[in-house]
Amino acid sequence: MSNVHNPLLLAEVVLVVANYVNPKEAATPSRVCRTWYTVFRPLVWQTCDISDDRLRPGGKPLGQRRPRPKDMVKNAHNIRELICNGSSFSNFEITCSRLKTLRSHNVIYASRPQWWSQLTQLLVQNDQLETVDFDGTREASTLKFWEALVSRPALKYVRMNSVNMSAEHFAIFWNGCRGLRRMELYDINVPCTSEFIEEQLETLPGLEAITISHLAATALLRLCPGLRLFRWQNYDMGGNGQLQMLAFLLERQHFPHLESLQVTRVEDLELATCLGAMDRVKELVIEGSPLGLQSFDALERNFAKLQRISLEYVFPIPSKRILVLLESCPLLKYIRAPKLKASAIVLGKPWVCQDLEEFRVSILVGVSGKTTIRRGSQAVFERLSKLTRLTHLDIGFHYMQDDNSDSDDSDDSDGDILACQGLDLTLESGFSQLSTLKNLEELDFSYTVQDMSAEDVKWIRDNLKKLQVVKGICNRHGEYRDQPQN
Amino acid sequence: MPVTLTSLDDVKFTVDKEVAERSILIKNMIEDVGESDSPIPLPNVSSAVLKKVIEYCEHHRNDPVQVQDETDDPRKRSNDIEEWDMKFMTVDQEMLFEIILAANYLDIKPLLDVGCKTVANIIKGKTPEEIRKVFNIVNDFTPEEEAQIKKENEWAEDR
Numbered sequence: 042m043s044n045v046h047n048p049l050l051l052a053e054v055v056l057v058v059a060n061y062v063n064p065k066e067a068a069t070p071s072r073v074c075r076t077w078y079t080v081f082r083p084l085v086w087q088t089c090d091i092s093d094d095r096l097r098p099g100g101k102p103l104g105q106r107r108p109r110p111k112d113m114v115k116n117a118h119n120i121r122e123l124i125c126n127g128s129s130f131s132n133f134e135i136t137c138s139r140l141k142t143l144r145s146h147n148v149i150y151a152s153r154p155q156w157w158s159q160l161t162q163l164l165v166q167n168d169q170l171e172t173v174d175f176d177g178t179r180e181a182s183t184l185k186f187w188e189a190l191v192s193r194p195a196l197k198y199v200r201m202n203s204v205n206m207s208a209e210h211f212a213i214f215w216n217g218c219r220g221l222r223r224m225e226l227y228d229i230n231v232p233c234t235s236e237f238i239e240e241q242l243e244t245l246p247g248l249e250a251i252t253i254s255h256l257a258a259t260a261l262l263r264l265c266p267g268l269r270l271f272r273w274q275n276y277d278m279g280g281n282g283q284l285q286m287l288a289f290l291l292e293r294q295h296f297p298h299l300e301s302l303q304v305t306r307v308e309d310l311e312l313a314t315c316l317g318a319m320d321r322v323k324e325l326v327i328e329g330s331p332l333g334l335q336s337f338d339a340l341e342r343n344f345a346k347l348q349r350i351s352l353e354y355v356f357p358i359p360s361k362r363i364l365v366l367l368e369s370c371p372l373l374k375y376i377r378a379p380k381l382k383a384s385a386i387v388l389g390k391p392w393v394c395q396d397l398e399e400f401r402v403s404i405l406v407g408v409s410g411k412t413t414i415r416r417g418s419q420a421v422f423e424r425l426s427k428l429t430r431l432t433h434l435d436i437g438f439h440y441m442q443d444d445n446s447d448s449d450d451s452d453d454s455d456g457d458i459l460a461c462q463g464l465d466l467t468l469e470s471g472f473s474q475l476s477t478l479k480n481l482e483e484l485d486f487s488y489t490v491q492d493m494s495a496e497d498v499k500w501i502r503d504n505l506k507k508l509q510v511v512k513g514i515c516n517r518h519g520e521y522r523d524q525p526q527n
Numbered sequence: 528m529p530v531t532l533t534s535l536d537d538v539k540f541t542v543d544k545e546v547a548e549r550s551i552l553i554k555n556m557i558e559d560v561g562e563s564d565s566p567i568p569l570p571n572v573s574s575a576v577l578k579k580v581i582e583y584c585e586h587h588r589n590d591p592v593q594v595q596d597e598t599d600d601p602r603k604r605s606n607d608i609e610e611w612d613m614k615f616m617t618v619d620q621e622m623l624f625e626i627i628l629a630a631n632y633l634d635i636k637p638l639l640d641v642g643c644k645t646v647a648n649i650i651k652g653k654t655p656e657e658i659r660k661v662f663n664i665v666n667d668f669t670p671e672e673e674a675q676i677k678k679e680n681e682w683a684e685d686r
Contacts, residue, residue, distance in 0.1 A: 048627040049646065049662050057639055061647035068683040072655040072676055075667050085683045106682040115679075 055080045064088060086119035091133050092126040092146065110134060127151065127178075130159045137163075141195075142172040149203050153178045157186045164189040171197045177204030184210065191217025200225040200252075208233040212241045215264075221245065225252035227274065235260040249298070259286040268296050270324070272303035288314035300324065301349075309333025316340055324349040332358055344369040351377040354440060360385040363402065367392040377401040379440055383417035383464075386424060397428045401435040401485075405461040418464045419471035426474040434478070436464050437487035437513060463489030467497045476504045486513035530557065531566035532581075538574035539566060542581055549584040551634035571632050576625040583615060583638050593636055608644055616645045620661070 048054045055077055062070060064084045071081035091107050108116075110133050117135075122142040129135070145160060147153060156178045164170065164186070170193045187210045190199070199221060206214075211231045218224070238260040250270035253261065258273060273287070288311045291299075299319050303326035304312065313335035316322055322343040332340075332355055340347070347370045352358065360382040366373065373394035383406040406417040425434070466472050466486060475481075484505070493515040501508065530547040532540045547567075548554040556567055569577065608616070616623065623642065630638035650658050659666055668676070 046628065047663060048624050048631065049664060051631070054627060054631055054639075054643065057643040058646045058650075060640075061644045062650070065683075066651065068680040069653070069655060070650055070658065071680055072673070073658050073666075074664050077664075078668075078676060082680075085680050108682040109678065112679045 050074075050076055052076050052080055059084055082116070083119040086116040088122040088124070089113065089116075089120045090124040091129045091135075092124055093128050093132075107132075127153045127156060130155065135163060136166075138166050140167040140170055142174075143167070143170060144172075144174040145176070146174075147176040147178055147203075149176065150179055152180065154180060156180065157183045161186045161189045164193065168193060169195055171195050172200075173198075174200040176202045177206075179205075181205040181207070182210060184213070187213045187217070190214065194220070196220060198223040200227075201229065202227040204228075205230045207231070208237055208241075212237075215245070216241075216243045218245065219247065221248055223250040224248060225272075226256055227252070227254050229254075229256055231256065233257070238264075250301075252303075259290045262287065262290055263294060266294075266296065267298055269298045270301035270303070271299065272301075272326075273307075274303075274305055285311050287311070288318070291315050291318035296320075300346075302326070304328070304330075306330045309335045312336040313339045316343070319343075321346045323347065326351040327353070327355055329354045331355060332362065337362060341369075346372060348372050349375040351375070352379065353377060355379060361389075364389050367394055370394055371396075373397055375399045375401075379403065380405055383407065383421050387417070387420045392424055392427065395427065396430050398430055399433040399435075400425070400428065400431060401433065403438050403440070404436045404464050406464060408461055414462055414465050415470045418466075419474075421464055422471045422474040426477045429477050430480060431478050432480050433483040433485075434481060435483070435485035436489070437485045438463055438489055439487065463491075466491055467493055468500055472497065473500060473504075478505065480507055481505050482507055483510045484508060484512070485510075489513065492516050531564075532577065533566045533568045534572055534574040534577045535570050536574050538577070540574075540577060540581055542585070543588070546581065546584045546588050549587065549635055549637075550580075551636075553633065569633070572629050573625070576622070576629050579615075579618075579622070579626060580629050580633065580635070580638065584635070586611060586615075587637065590637065608641060608648075612641050616641060 049058070059067070059070075059080050062081070062084065064087045067081045067084035071078050071085055089108065090105075091113065093107070113120075114134055114136055117137045118139055120137045121140060122144070123135070123137055123140055124144045125133075125135070126146045127148075140163075143163065145163070147156070157180065160175065161183065164173070173190065173193070173196065182204055187206070190196070191214060196218065197220060199218070206229070208231060211229075211233060235257055238257060242261075242264055244264045244266065246265075246267050248265045248267060250272070251261070251265060251268065252272035252274060254274040262268070262271065271287075285308075292314065297320060300321050301324035302315060302319065302322065303324070304315075305328045307327070307330045309331065312327075312330075313333070316325070316336060316339035322340065323346055325340065325347070326349075328351075332352055344366075347366070350366060350370075350373070352363075356379060358379060360380065363376075363378045363381050364385050366376060366378075368390045371393045374396060375398060376394075377399075378401070380403040383404055386404075404421055406414050406421070425431070463486060464470075484501070491514060498515060501511070528544045529541050530544050530553075532542065532547065532553070534540070544557070548557065553567060560567075572580070616626075618626070623645065627639065627642040627646075630636075630642055646662075649661060653661070655666075658664070666673070
């Protein structure tokens with residue numbers, strides 16, 4: 042073969058290769074040669090984070106580098122998503138004009154006198170913005186800011202947190218967001234009454250999802266007939282009159298598209314009423330309150346349609362109730378729940394959730410002796426092995442609480458819950474049954490006590506090829522693995 | 528309805544029209560020429576490579592034709608390669624290059640995608656020098672340029 046032309050020197054071919062490279066990994070290929078630099082450079086700068094390390098929890102890791110200001114100016118036209126915070130404005134000259142996503146955060150309740158004018162400037166510069174996600178400051182927001190925000194023609198998703206605004210500003214925002222699909226309002230301080238809402242605010246038929254905390258939820262909801270998802274995030278101790286009103290509203294106004302409900306700290310009756318008023322429930326997320334009998338009954342009518350259920354800090358909840366979900370919901374894709382007893386699983390029916398992708402439930406196998414634990418684990422692995430679409434398996438003991446919820450089980454030989462063991466992830470306990478989980482990307486067994494041998498670990502490496510994240514301690518000698526693997 | 532393709536080295540391959548038309552280039556040529564028995568010349572593709580390309584098109588003859596999706600979300604793009612394709616692409620680097628070149632010239636998008644996915648999987652985790660070595664790419668930067676680019680993109684490494 043003489044003089045083979047190298048296709049990887051053709052920009053059009055390298056472009057196709059770049060399609061399959063994660064933008065986070067584009068920096069290295071960009072250094073290969075001139076053609077590769079031209080192709081990969083926009084990918085490198087696609088998402089640019091210029092926030093500093095002192096970001097709110099969940100921000101980027103400490104020590105992560107920021108670009109050099111002059112390089113940022115040079116590549117401003119490549120940036121589609123900008124992540125910044127208050128200090129970024131003084132450290133960088135932000136000339137971006139093609140942003141699709143802007144995330145701009147603050148330390149909560151910080152004082153930043155320039156914040157609103159700086160944000161406004163950034164908004165005005167970028168008319169392709171689709172997502173704007175920002176925190177407020179102690180200073181009140183300005184009229185110019187809200188006008189700039191709602192005049193973004195492509196705006197689809199707004200998330201705001203800790204913002205002080207006047208009722209007039211809120212009206213400008215609400216009425217100006219004709220094309221908005223999703224809205225998240227956290228900790229918004231607006232002095233307005235239900236009457237104001239009823240008289241001044243318009244209907245937003247295009248709004249599909251809304252998250253509210255601390256605001257007159259019911260009055261706003263009346264204006265969103267096209268709602269698909271409603272999320273109520275309230276951690277106040279003062280009880281939940283809001284959800285009572287939501288239940289009241291749902292019984293009187295029909296929301297034909299509503300199928301996802303996410304709530305915190307609710308009463309059983311209120312939740313049951315809401316669920317009963319929905320045409321279908323595809324997704325239910327509860328945090329910090331029990332899933333009572335009435336709510337569970339209301340949910341039962343939706344077992345055939347349920348796709349996602351998350352029960353976080355939901356105590357007490359008997360194993361049987363969680364098990365019923367696995368045994369009855371054929372479309373289930375995602376389940377998060379506090380705990381499940383292996384003994385209940387063994388006595389239960391086969392699971393119908395064949396398409397389950399994420400399983401996040403602590404599994405308790407009991408205290409008495411190795412044999413019980415082995416047998417229990419074996420049976421659970423058998424059930425898990427049928428879930429061939431599983432990508433995330435999390436059986437760690439993240440939220441352990443002794444709540445006596447399983448004391449109604451006839452088989453209570455497992456004793457004190459707090460002393461229970463988790464699944465035994467060894468080949469001797471039948472772990473190899475999970476070889477069917479070809480798509481598994483994450484395995485989490487944090488806070489469970491394991492006694493894995495080198496052979497067990499090797500088995501994982503050899504058989505679960507797509508595994509990228511493993512969390513947990515493998516054995517008493519402290520072999521700890523928490524790593525993205527290739 | 529059979530179609531005859533002639534390679535660079537004058538070897539004739541007869542295939543079904545449906546198989547040949549997985550190549551948009553060939554499809555267009557057939558439309559332009561109309562009803563004809565004369566073979567279609569492919570002077571840019573050697574017989575060894577054409578044989579491989581035909582093998583691919585035969586196996587995938589019933590695949591739905593990919594529609595250009597403008598709302599294509601890069602995050603949803605999979606780097607998965609199905610088993611048959613993976614075996615098919617287990618070739619030496621020279622042949623890999625030839626297949627990609629042929630897929631590009633003949634405009635067979637799925638084959639080009641598979642070839643490029645294979646390249647993307649190979650470059651994962653490698654340094655620039657390692658990538659150059661594997662693919663015989665010459666470093667055409669000056670030392671100053673190279674240092675400059677390294678600094679420019681340093682923030683983006685290991686995100």
